Amino acid sequence: MNLADCYRVLGLRSGASFAEIKASYRRLARQYHPDVNAGDQRAKEKFIELTAAYQQLLTAVQPQNQGAETAERSPQAAQSAASRPVKTRVVRRPPKVEMNPRLSEIEQRLKEQSYDQLQELLKHHRYPRAIALVEGLAQRIAHDPEVRQWQAIAYQRWGRHLIQLNQLDKARVYLKKALRTDPHNRSLWAEVERDFRTLEERY
Template identity: 65%
Template sequence: MLDYFAIVALRDSMKLAECYRLLGLQSGASFDDIKASYRRLARQYHPDVNPGDERARDKFMAVTEAYKLLLSTSIRSEINGKAESVTIARTPATSVTVSQSGTSEPSSRVREPRKPASICFNPNLSPLEQELKVSSYQQLQQLLREQRFPRAIALVEGLARRIPHDPEVSQWQAIIYQRWGRHLIQERQLDKARNYLKKALRTDPHNRSLWAEVEKDFRYLEQLF
């Protein structure tokens, strides 16, 4: 039977092969398989289901630690493998064109998308919170591809309320505000665009690349007024 210190040692030294073995999986199992196996074992060994059973408690702790480690590995491999995705982990590169009126404006044409940066594993998040973060990231990328900015804002603001101290979530939120502000400029909703660009800077004030993009947007706004 594993005591608390054995669990800590297991967490610190556990190899991926042992993690897969604990979850009853083969090496390289998919994210969905890892999630399904963990949920099944968690229900089976949860202390609430096995009151007073120390072996079940230890098993529950071990599979939870294995799940956390495999989750971080699976996140990186699955998301980095989607080369066609549009990254929201950094502000997209844009070019500037000159309109017929002679004013320069951010172009809607973007360069070839880079591979998305992997999502950082935040050890302060629970497995369910980390899973929520991953699924939200994937939904946000789809919404940005479809230019459904209000829906993306609602999703990322809800995620920020659920996971309030995750720096990546704040970065995503700021970038989506900036993308929506730029879109509003193209729609000539200038006051609303200004408000969202300011919200972007307040949300992630130390992001230099974000500041550079917002400065482009404000320069164009000044030309329109």
């Protein structure tokens, strides 16, 4: 999607503010969330589209209060600051996600932001929303092995949770989807085998 499409998906005019984008996404995400529309494929696809559009706009639109601190300084303070030499300090942090040279800069940033959001959703056991997020990301960034790994992990975690809820047939479906999504991941296979043993004990 280009930016105009992203605004359209969120029901906004082009050039809408960061706050308007955020508010519109929250409203529409509540309306089309998979938890609210269980079994509704069209709602799921709409939620995925909304999330992809929102993530892309976040990379292009800055919060309006960015730089507000500078604007509130007195003219004297601003002039004094401008006359001082600028010292740039580079802080190197280990990357949270792998750099994929096949991705554009916008796609790489989308991937990084989605990773943060995915970790929060998994942390709070919001598995259907985590799956919707990562499936949308996999559609937007195809053939990225790390994204495929995240997708498989989301399926596996949801499958394990379904076992705890005693929804055993549904759990089996998602555990199998995890293996199909990332079949060469040995760590994932070990976790899924453990889940299958637990599942068999429940039958």
